Amino acid sequence: MEYLCSECSTQLSDFEIELNELxxxxxLYCEFCQSxxxxxxxxxxxxxxxxxxxFYDFKK
Structure with missing residues (x-):
């Protein structure tokens, strides 16, 4: 089954799927959209x- 990024609709790699699970x-986001x-x-x-x-910005 192919997983797609929720924002840019690119196919996720196995690494990106693992990151989304962890x-x-x-x-689901690709690495670029996640960053x-x-x-x-x-x-x-x-x-x-x-x-x-x-509050540290005192008037001079």
Whole structure:
């Protein structure tokens, strides 16, 4: 049976299928789409953390 990426519809390799089984996120993603989603999550976390530290920005 062929598994396709939920976002770009490319066929998943055996390695990508194994990664999706080990670390499920609810949808099947190829390696490229998975890293794209990870970058979005990392960016969101960094922005949220930076917003929490805004109280250190004293006015001069």
């Amino acid at each position: 670390y499920p996120v609810g949808k 794209k989603h990870e970058r979005k999550i990392i960016k969101k976390i960094a922005e949220d953390f930076a917003n929490e530290l805004d």
